[in-house]
Amino acid sequence: MLLELENVSKTYHIGDDVIRALDHISIGVKEGEFVAIMGHSGSGKSTFLQVASMLATPSHGLIKLKGQDVTQYTETARARLRNREIGFIFQQFNLLARTSALENVGLPLIYAGVSPYERHKRSREMLERVGLGDLMKNTPAQLSGGQQQRVAIARALINEPAIIFADEPTGNLDSKSGHDIKELLRTLHAEGKTIILVTHEDDVAEIAQRRIIFRDGKIISDTKQEPVALAKQTKRKRKG
Numbered sequence: 001m002l003l004e005l006e007n008v009s010k011t012y013h014i015g016d017d018v019i020r021a022l023d024h025i026s027i028g029v030k031e032g033e034f035v036a037i038m039g040h041s042g043s044g045k046s047t048f049l050q051v052a053s054m055l056a057t058p059s060h061g062l063i064k065l066k067g068q069d070v071t072q073y074t075e076t077a078r079a080r081l082r083n084r085e086i087g088f089i090f091q092q093f094n095l096l097a098r099t100s101a102l103e104n105v106g107l108p109l110i111y112a113g114v115s116p117y118e119r120h121k122r123s124r125e126m127l128e129r130v131g132l133g134d135l136m137k138n139t140p141a142q143l144s145g146g147q148q149q150r151v152a153i154a155r156a157l158i159n160e161p162a163i164i165f166a167d168e169p170t171g172n173l174d175s176k177s178g179h180d181i182k183e184l185l186r187t188l189h190a191e192g193k194t195i196i197l198v199t200h201e202d203d204v205a206e207i208a209q210r211r212i213i214f215r216d217g218k219i220i221s222d223t224k225q226e227p228v229a230l231a232k233q234t235k236r237k238r239k240g
Contacts, residue, residue: 146177
C-alpha cells in the first residue's frame with residue numbers, strides 16, 4: 001500500500017467546544033490509484049487532505065507512506081518528505097505573481113538543492129509536457145486561469161512525486177478550461193500517477209476509479225467505479 005491512514009482522528013478545540021473534523025478513519029491507497037474524495041462543506045474532506053498530505057498532524061492514529069510510519073516526523077522532516085514525495089494542485093493555483101511560469105515550476109527543485117542549469121532544463125521540459133512550452137517566460141498575470149492551473153500541475157510534477165493531491169483543481173475555471181484540466185489529470189493517471197482528488201462536483205469525481213464520501217468526519221461510502229470518458233468539447237472563444 002502506498003498511503004495508509006489507520007484509525008486517524010483530527011480534533012480542534014474552539015473555546016470549550018471540541019470539533020472532531022476526522023473521526024477514526026482508515027484508508028489505504030494503492031500505487032497508481034485515482035481516488036476522488038467527496039462530501040459537503042464541513043464533511044472532513046479538506047481536513048483529510050491536510051492530514052493525509054502531512055500538511056497537518058493527526059490527533060490520533062497512524063499515517064504510513066510507502067510502509068514508513070511518518071506520524072511522528074518533525075515539521076522539518078515532514079516538509080522534506082512533502083517536497084520529495086507529494087505534489088499539490090490547489091484551487092487558487094498558489095503561483096508567485098512576479099515570477100515567470102518557468103521559475104514557478106522550478107521552486108520545489110530549489111528546496112531540493114538542484115543546480116540552476118538542471119532546474120531550468122527540467123522546468124522547461126515539464127512546461128512542454130503540459131502544453132505551455134511557448135509561455136514559459138510569462139508571469140501568472142499574463143496567463144489565463146486554465147494556463148495558470150497547468151503551471152501549477154507542472155510544478156506538482158517536477159519532483160516526480162509518489163502522490164498528487166488535487167484540491168478542487170477546476171473550482172476557479174470556466175467549463176472549457178475545467179474540461180482540459182480533467183483531461184490532463186486522466187492522462188497523468190494513465191501514465192501511472194497516483195492521484196487523490198478532493199472535489200464536491202460529480203462531473204469531476206467521475207473521472208476517478210474510486211470514490212470515497214465523507215460526512216461528519218467519517219467515511220460513509222468507499223466504492224470502485226468505472227471512470228467516465230470525457231466528451232470532446234468544441235472550440236469556443238472563452239477565457240481560459
